[in-house]
Structure formats: structure tokens, C-alpha cells
Amino acid sequence: MPRFLDARATAQALPAAAVAQEIAALLVDRSVQVPERLVQALPGGGSLFVMPALDGHIAITKLITFTPANAGTERPTIQGDVVVFDAATGQRVLVLDGPAVTAQRTAAVSLLAAQRLAPSADGPLLIVGAGVQGRAHLEAFAAGLGVREVHVASRTVQSAQALVDHARALGLHAQVAADADAVLARCPLVVTCTPASQVVLRGPVRDDAFVAAVGAFTPKMVELAPALCRDIAARGRIVLDTPDARHEAGDLLQAGLEVGTLPTLRDVVAGDVRGGGPVLFKSCGWAGWDLAAARCALRA
Incomplete structure (x- = not known):
């Protein structure tokens, strides 16, 4: 079964200094592939973002909505998840809170x-x-x-x-x-x-x-x-x-x-x-x- 991390657990797993080091490593990793993201307009002025990426070991898709009309309300403007798959087996191994990932990365x-x-x-x-x-x-x-x-x-x-x-x-x-x-x-x-x-x-x-x-x-x-x-x-x-x-x-x-x-x-x-x-x-x-x-x- 995959692990599901809520917003707090996701943030705790992603200290900025460690993620910064991983970003630097990713930028020289030739196995990384990042297809063009899909941005679909939603009724009411929001947008759905579909953002895939992969390397030699894992594949991810980030699915988030951006809803500017939620600003100033109890509803967040960014909502969604990052789903992580094992590239070899196709198994879903981890689900992260999308807004927490966006903030930390x-x-x-x-x-x-x-x-x-x-x-x-x-x-x-x-x-x-x-x-x-x-x-x-x-x-x-x-x-x-x-x-x-x-x-x-x-x-x-x-x-x-x-x-x-x-x-x-x-x-x-x-x-x-x-x-x-x-x-x-x-x-x-x-x-x-x-x-x-x-x-x-x-x-x-x-x-x-x-x-x-x-x-x-x-x-x-x-x-x-x-x-x-x-x-x-x-x-x-x-x-x-x-x-x-x-x-x-x-x-x-x-x-x-x-x-x-x-x-x-x-x-x-x-x-x-x-x-x-x-x-x-x-x-x-x-x-x-x-x-x-x-x-x-x-x-x-």
C-alpha cells in the first residue's frame, strides 16, 4: 500500500536545504524527463494543472487546482496531490499533499x-x-x-x-x-x-x-x-x-x-x-x- 502524507507530514519530509540539494542533483541527471504540463481552464476562473515528470526510478504526476476566487476565504487557492509511482513496477508508492509540496519546493x-x-x-x-x-x-x-x-x-x-x-x-x-x-x-x-x-x-x-x-x-x-x-x-x-x-x-x-x-x-x-x-x-x-x-x- 502507498504511504499517504498529509500537509504537515509532507512539509516535514521536505526541509528546504535538502530539497535544494536534490534540485541541484536533478538538474544534472540525464534520466529526468519533464513533459509539457497541461493547464485546463475551469468554470469560475480557476485552473487544473496536470504536471508529470520521471527519472530512472520513479514517475510522478502533480494534480492541483488553482482557484484565485478562494483568496480571503477558508478554502485554499491551491489544492491537490502529488502521486509517486515506481517506474519499473508501476506501483503507486507515495501520495504527497500538493500545496505543501508546492510551498516547500x-x-x-x-x-x-x-x-x-x-x-x-x-x-x-x-x-x-x-x-x-x-x-x-x-x-x-x-x-x-x-x-x-x-x-x-x-x-x-x-x-x-x-x-x-x-x-x-x-x-x-x-x-x-x-x-x-x-x-x-x-x-x-x-x-x-x-x-x-x-x-x-x-x-x-x-x-x-x-x-x-x-x-x-x-x-x-x-x-x-x-x-x-x-x-x-x-x-x-x-x-x-x-x-x-x-x-x-x-x-x-x-x-x-x-x-x-x-x-x-x-x-x-x-x-x-x-x-x-x-x-x-x-x-x-x-x-x-x-x-x-x-x-x-x-x-x-
């Missing part, structure tokens, strides 16, 4: 990028967006980078304060930022993880800034002002999580940037990305990251 991808690219990796850290992804990135950057100081900006003071309280419980120095742009001069590490329905960061950022933008994963979604994206492109580097982001990264597409030749995280792991100035890491998601999480969970 997305934060781990950002962590790996920051470990390899951030000029000032120990912070302070600004988090814009105090939801599930904000919490996952807070924990990942604290554990994986040694960040000790955090500023949190959110649509409501209550949600920002809740994440600040969690940060303080972890032993961090944390405070609410009423204006995200106002604290950019103090924060070389920045994560934006909002519903991406509007611009939440306008800049400018520091010369040693590392910005991980994870909220916008369709061409119409946006978190970063177009001028901010163009400024980082002129002064530093923009790196994508995968080539798929070239047609999904709303922040960059709406800024009118040429995205076809931008390097990816695979290039970073291979040591092919160099240069100075601020870094924008644009993450849109990929089933390969879920495969890395599944590999990590199976060992756990």
Missing part, C-alpha cells in the same frame, strides 16, 4: 538560486506576501542562508504581523514593513510571493540585491513594476527557473524584455552564469521541482 528553488547568486546572502530579508509561500521562504532562507533579520509586507497588517510573530518564534529579528519599497535600501534579499494581481514592488533595489519573484506564473500576472525589471536587466542579471518561464513570466513580459536568451537555474548550477550587480530570479514552477521533492520525500 518553490522555497527550495529560491534558496538554491540565492545560495548560488545572491551577493549578500545573509540578509536582511524583505518578504512581500505573508501567505503560505511567505512562510515557506522565511523558513528556507533562515535555515539555508542564516538570515537573522526579516521585514514583512502584506496586504493586511494582521497577516504581516502573523508572519512576523512566526519569525520571532524562530529566534529571528522581525518587523512589519508598512511600505515594501521604503525598506529596499536595507534589504539585499527580497522575496515577492503575492497573488500577483497588481504591482507590489517598484524599487529601486540595491546594487547587491537578490530578488526572488515567485508569485506571477502566467503572462497576465504581475508583482514587479516594469521599470524595476528593466532597471535590474540594465544593471545586473535576470535568471529564470526554467525555459518555460520565457512564455510565462508576466513580470518580464509586461516589461517588454527580451526573455528568449535569459539563463536558467540549470545554467547557474553548471557555473555558466557570471557578472555583477543586482539579480532578479524569476520562478514560474516546473514539474521537475516536484520530482525532486518526491525523491527527497522517499528517502525521508
